Amino acid sequence: xxxxxxxxxxxxxxxxxxxxxxxxxxxxxxxxxxxxxxxxxxxxxxxxxxxxxxxxxxxxxxxxxxxxxxxxxxxxxxxxxxxxxxxxxxxxxxxxxxxxxxxxxxxxxxxxxxxxxxxxxxxxxxxxxxxxxxxxxxxxxxxxxxxxxxxxxxxxxxxxxxxxxxxxxxxxxxxxxxxxxxxxxxxxxxxxxxxxxxxxxxxxxxxxxxxxxxxxxxxxxxxxxxxxxxxxxxxxxxxxxxxxxxxxxxxxxxxxxxxxxxxxxxxxxxxxxxxxxxxxxxxxxxxxxxxxxxxxxxxxxxxxxxxxxxxxxxxxxxxxxxxxxxxxxxxxxxxxxxxxxxxxxxxxxxxxxxxxxxxxxxxxxxxxxxxxxxxxxxxxxxxxxxxxxxxxxxxxxxxxxxxxxxxxxxx
Amino acid sequence: xxxxxxxxxxxxxxxxxxxxxxxxxxxxxxxxxxxxxxxxxxxxxxxxxxxxxxxxxxxxxxxxxxxxxxxxxxxxxxxxxxxxxxxxxxxxxxxxxxxxxxxxxxxxxxxxxxxxxxxxxxxxxxxxxxxxxxxxxxxxxxxxxxxxxxxxxxxxxxxxxxxxxxxxxxxxxxxxxxxxxxxxxxxxxxxxxxxxxxxxxxxxxxxxxxxxxxxxxxxxxxxxxxxxxxxxxxxxxxxxxxxxxxxxxxxxxxxxxxxxxxxxxxxxxxxxxxxxxxxxxxxxxxxxxxxxxxxxxxxxxxxxxxxxxxxxxxxxxxxxxxxxxxxxxxxxxxxxxxxxxxxxxxxxxxxxxxxxxxxxxxxxxxxxxxxxxxxxxxxxxxxxxxxxxxxxxxxxxxxxxxxxxxxxxxxxxxxxxxxxxxxxxxxxxxxxxxxxxxxxxxxxxxxxxxxxxxxxxxxxxxxxxxxxxxxxxxx
Numbered sequence: 051x052x053x054x055x056x057x058x059x060x061x062x063x064x065x066x067x068x069x070x071x072x073x074x075x076x077x078x079x080x081x082x083x084x085x086x087x088x089x090x091x092x093x094x095x096x097x098x099x100x101x102x103x104x105x106x107x108x109x110x111x112x113x114x115x116x117x118x119x120x121x122x123x124x125x126x127x128x129x130x131x132x133x134x135x136x137x138x139x140x141x142x143x144x145x146x147x148x149x150x151x152x153x154x155x156x157x158x159x160x161x162x163x164x165x166x167x168x169x170x171x172x173x174x175x176x177x178x179x180x181x182x183x184x185x186x187x188x189x190x191x192x193x194x195x196x197x198x199x200x201x202x203x204x205x206x207x208x209x210x211x212x213x214x215x216x217x218x219x220x221x222x223x224x225x226x227x228x229x230x231x232x233x234x235x236x237x238x239x240x241x242x243x244x245x246x247x248x249x250x251x252x253x254x255x256x257x258x259x260x261x262x263x264x265x266x267x268x269x270x271x272x273x274x275x276x277x278x279x280x281x282x283x284x285x286x287x288x289x290x291x292x293x294x295x296x297x298x299x300x301x302x303x304x305x306x307x308x309x310x311x312x313x314x315x316x317x318x319x320x321x322x323x324x325x326x327x328x329x330x331x332x333x334x335x336x337x338x339x340x341x342x343x344x345x346x347x348x349x350x351x352x353x354x355x356x357x358x359x360x361x362x363x364x365x366x367x368x369x370x371x372x373x374x375x376x377x378x379x380x381x382x383x384x385x386x387x388x389x390x391x392x393x394x395x396x397x398x399x400x401x402x403x404x405x406x407x408x409x410x411x412x413x414x415x416x417x418x419x420x421x422x423x424x425x426x427x428x429x430x431x432x433x434x435x436x437x438x439x440x441x442x443x444x445x446x447x448x449x450x451x452x453x454x455x456x457x458x459x460x461x
Numbered sequence: 462x463x464x465x466x467x468x469x470x471x472x473x474x475x476x477x478x479x480x481x482x483x484x485x486x487x488x489x490x491x492x493x494x495x496x497x498x499x500x501x502x503x504x505x506x507x508x509x510x511x512x513x514x515x516x517x518x519x520x521x522x523x524x525x526x527x528x529x530x531x532x533x534x535x536x537x538x539x540x541x542x543x544x545x546x547x548x549x550x551x552x553x554x555x556x557x558x559x560x561x562x563x564x565x566x567x568x569x570x571x572x573x574x575x576x577x578x579x580x581x582x583x584x585x586x587x588x589x590x591x592x593x594x595x596x597x598x599x600x601x602x603x604x605x606x607x608x609x610x611x612x613x614x615x616x617x618x619x620x621x622x623x624x625x626x627x628x629x630x631x632x633x634x635x636x637x638x639x640x641x642x643x644x645x646x647x648x649x650x651x652x653x654x655x656x657x658x659x660x661x662x663x664x665x666x667x668x669x670x671x672x673x674x675x676x677x678x679x680x681x682x683x684x685x686x687x688x689x690x691x692x693x694x695x696x697x698x699x700x701x702x703x704x705x706x707x708x709x710x711x712x713x714x715x716x717x718x719x720x721x722x723x724x725x726x727x728x729x730x731x732x733x734x735x736x737x738x739x740x741x742x743x744x745x746x747x748x749x750x751x752x753x754x755x756x757x758x759x760x761x762x763x764x765x766x767x768x769x770x771x772x773x774x775x776x777x778x779x780x781x782x783x784x785x786x787x788x789x790x791x792x793x794x795x796x797x798x799x800x801x802x803x804x805x806x807x808x809x810x811x812x813x814x815x816x817x818x819x820x821x822x823x824x825x826x827x828x829x830x831x832x833x834x835x836x837x838x839x840x841x842x843x844x845x846x847x848x849x850x851x852x853x854x855x856x857x858x859x860x861x862x863x864x865x866x867x868x869x870x871x872x873x874x875x876x877x878x879x880x881x882x883x884x885x886x887x888x889x890x891x892x893x894x895x896x897x898x899x900x901x902x903x904x905x906x907x908x909x910x911x912x913x914x915x916x917x918x919x920x921x922x923x924x925x926x927x928x929x930x931x932x933x934x935x936x
C-alpha cells in the first residue's frame with residue numbers, strides 16, 4: 051500500500067498533467083485508484099482528457115469541492131481554483147468505482163452505483179471493507195440506505211457531498227468515463243491493509259446543566275424540542291411552534307431579523323447548528339448535526355439533512371478555534387480508536403464541511419497544520435463538502451452537516 | 462492550554478470508544494483462545510473441523526460450515542462439511558478465493574454473485590445466501606474455511622474482522638494437525654523401514670531407534686538404551702568411525718562408512734552406515750543397512766582371486782605379485798634378499814593314477830599343511846598348479862639358510878601320510894633360486910628355480926639343487 055498526493059491551483063491542462071505525473075513519480079507506478087477533487091471552476095472534461103491520455107481505464111472517483119482543496123502540502127485555493135489528486139498504489143487490493151444518476155429513486159441509484167463498483171473491483175457479491183461516496187447534495191440519507199441495502203448495514207460509508215464555490219448547483223461528480231451534476235459516485239474499497247475512520251461533530255451542547263437527565267445519557271440543554279411537522283429537509287415546527295422562532299429563542303435572537311420575511315442564515319448558524327443524539331458510546335451521547343441554511347416565509351427552517359417528526363433537537367455550540375483544530379483532532383481520534391500510530395498510516399482522506407471552511411477561511415493553514423501535526427509526514431487529501439457522510443464507531447452510517455470525516459489507510 | 466468543552470466531550474467519546482473496543486476484543490480473544498485449546502487436541506481432520514466450527518460459532522453466527530483444500534493450482538474441494546450438499550462438490554479458484562488465500566477474509570452478501578459460487582449447481586446454493594470465507598494457511602495445501610447462512614447480508618465487516626483474528630489461530634491448529642500427522646507418518650516409516658534407523662546423542666547414546674536394531678543385532682530395547690553406539694563398533698573399525706563423525710562437522714551432507722557392529726551373540730555384522738550430524742541439536746542421525754552377506758561374498762571373491770581353491774595356498778597370480786614386491790624391495794635394499802624354492806612332488810602322478818584323484822587331492826592338502834608348518838609366517842607358500850609348489854622365503858640372503866629350509870621340508874615329508882587308510886610316502890624335488898641384482902622380473906626368478914628343480918629331479922629326486930648360472934645357464 052502506497053499513497054501519494056499532488057495538487058495544483060492552475061486550471062490549465064498542462065498543470066493538471068504535471069500534477070498527475072508528479073503523483074505517478076511518487077507512487078512509482080500508475081495508481082490502483084485515483085481520487086480527484088477540484089473546485090467547480092475546473093472543466094472536468096479537460097481533466098478527463100488529460101487523465102485518459104495517461105491511464106484510460108484506471109478507476110477514478112471525482113467530485114467538486116468548495117473553493118479548493120487541502121493536502122499535507124497546504125490549503126490549495128487561488129481565485130477559487132484548486133485541485134488535488136489522491137493516488138493509491140495497492141496491487142494486492144481491489145478497487146472499483148461506480149456511478150448512477152440519482153433521478154427519482156435515490157436508493158435505487160445508489161444500488162446501481164455500488165453494484166457497478168463491486169463489478170469493477172472484480173468482487174461482485176463481496177462485502178467491501180469501506181465505501182467512499184460522493185453525491186450531489188439533497189438525498190444523502192436515501193443514498194446511504196441504498197448502498198446498505200446491497201452490501202449490508204455494517205459496511206462503513208464515508209464521503210462528502212460535492213460542492214461548488216457559490217452554492218448555485220455547479221457541483222460535479224465524475225468517474226473515468228462520465229461527468230454528472232446530479233449523481234452518486236461510490237468506490238468499493240477492498241484494500242490489502244486495514245482502514246480506520248472517525249466521524250465527529252466537534253460541537254458541544256449549549257447548556258451543560260441538563261446533562262444526564264435521561265437513563266443512560268444526558269440531556270444536553272434545556273433548549274430542546276421535538277420536530278412535530280417536517281417535510282423532508284424543511285423543519286416546520288418544534289414543540290408545536292414555528293421552527294425558526296424556536297431556533298431564534300434558543301440562539302438568543304441570532305436570526306431575529308429574518309423571522310418575518312425569511313432569508314439566508316447559513317453563515318451565521320455555522321457555530322450554532324442543531325444536534326440530534328444518534329447514539330451512545332458507553333454512557334456518552336454523540337450527535338449528528340443539521341445546519342440551518344434559511345428561514346422560510348412561513349417560519350420554517352431549511353436544513354441540509356432529513357428530519358422526521360419525533361426527532362429530538364439540541365442546540366449545539368462551537369467556536370472558530372474549535373473548527374480550526376477539529377480536523378486534526380478527528381484524525382487523532384481515528385488513530386487512538388484503533389490503537390494505531392502515525393507511522394502505521396499510509397494516507398488519509400479528510401472530509402471537511404464547506405460551511406466550516408468558509409467560517410475559518412482565513413485560518414485554513416492552521417487547519418492544515420493541525421492535520422499535519424496529527425498525521426506527520428502522511429499524505430492526505432482534504433475536501434470541502436456540502437454534507438458529510440461517515441460511520442460512527444458504534445456502527446451507524448450517517449449523513450450530517452458541519453461534520454468531519456477522516457478515513458485512514460494503514461500501511 | 463485548557464481544553465474546550467467540545468474537546469472534553471470528544472476526548473470522553475474517544476476514551477469510551479477505545480474502552481469498549483478493547484473490552485470487545487478481550488472478550489472475543491478470550492473466547493477464541495479458550496476454544497482453541499480444545500482444537501490442539503484434535504487428532505484428525507474431522508475432529509479438528511468440528512472443533513473449529515464450535516469455536517467459530519462462539520463468536521460468529523452461521524448455519525453450515527465446510528473446509529475446502531486445494532487439489533491443484535486450479536481446483537479446491539471439501540475435506541470436511543456440516544452440509545451433505547457440499548461434500549461432493551468441486552470448486553475452481555477465482556477472484557474471491559485468491560483474495561482469501563492472500564490473507565483477506567471475504568464476506569459475501571450474496572453468494573449468487575460470487576464467481577466461485579456461481580459455478581456450483583443451484584441445488585448446492587439454494588439454501589445459502591451469504592457466506593464468510595476464511596483462508597487457512599497453516600497446512601501445506603492451502604485451505605479455506607467457509608461458513609454460510611440462509612439470509613443475504615448476514616456477514617459483514619464485523620465478521621470479517623473477527624475472521625481476521627480467528628484465521629491465524631485456526632491456521633496454527635491446522636498446522637499442528639499437519640505436524641502431528643507428519644510425525645505419525647514418519648514414525649510409521651521409521652518402524653516399517655528395513656534399515657536400522659536411529660538418532661544418537663554426541664556421546665553415542667541412543668535417543669531413538671527402530672526395531673530393526675533388535676532384528677539385526679539381537680539387542681532388546683533395554684540393551685540399546687544402556688549402550689553407546691560406539692561400544693557396538695568393532696575395535697578395529699572404531700577409530701575410522703569416529704573420524705567419519707569428526708568429518709561430518711565440516712560438511713553439510715551425510716557421509717557413508719562400512720564397519721562391523723557387534724551382535725548380542727558377540728559375532729559381528731557389517732553395516733553400511735549413512736551418517737548426518739545436526740550440531741544444533743547435538744545429535745547424529747544414522748541409517749544403516751546390514752551388508753554382512755555382501756561383504757563376506759566380496760571377501761570370498763577377493764580370497765578366491767588370490768588363493769588356490771584346493772589347498773587354500775596363494776595361487777600363481779598372488780605369488781607373482783608378491784615376488785614382484787620382493788624383487789622391487791631387494792633392488793632398493795641391497796642387504797635384503799630372498800630365496801625362491803620350486804617344489805615338485807615326486808611320483809605324484811603314479812599315486813594319483815593308482816589311488817584316485819580324491820586321495821591325490823587329499824595328499825596335496827596334507828602336503829600344503831606340512832610345508833606351511835616348515836616356514837615362517839612371513840614366508841609365502843603358493844601352489845602353481847598340479848603338484849608344483851613355491852615357497853618364497855623372505856629376508857634370506859645366504860645359500861645355507863635356503864638349503865636349511867629345503868632340508869627341513871625333506872625331513873617333514875619323511876613320515877608317511879595316512880590318506881583314507883592308505884599310508885602314502887611322498888617326497889619332493891626342490892630347486893632353489895637366490896635373489897640377485899641381475900633379476901629384472903619375477904618370471905626370471907621362477908624360471909631359474911624351475912631349472913634347478915629339474916636338475917634335482919635329474920639327480921634322482923628327493924633332493925634340492927641351488928641354481929647356479931654357471932652350471933644351469935645365464936638368465
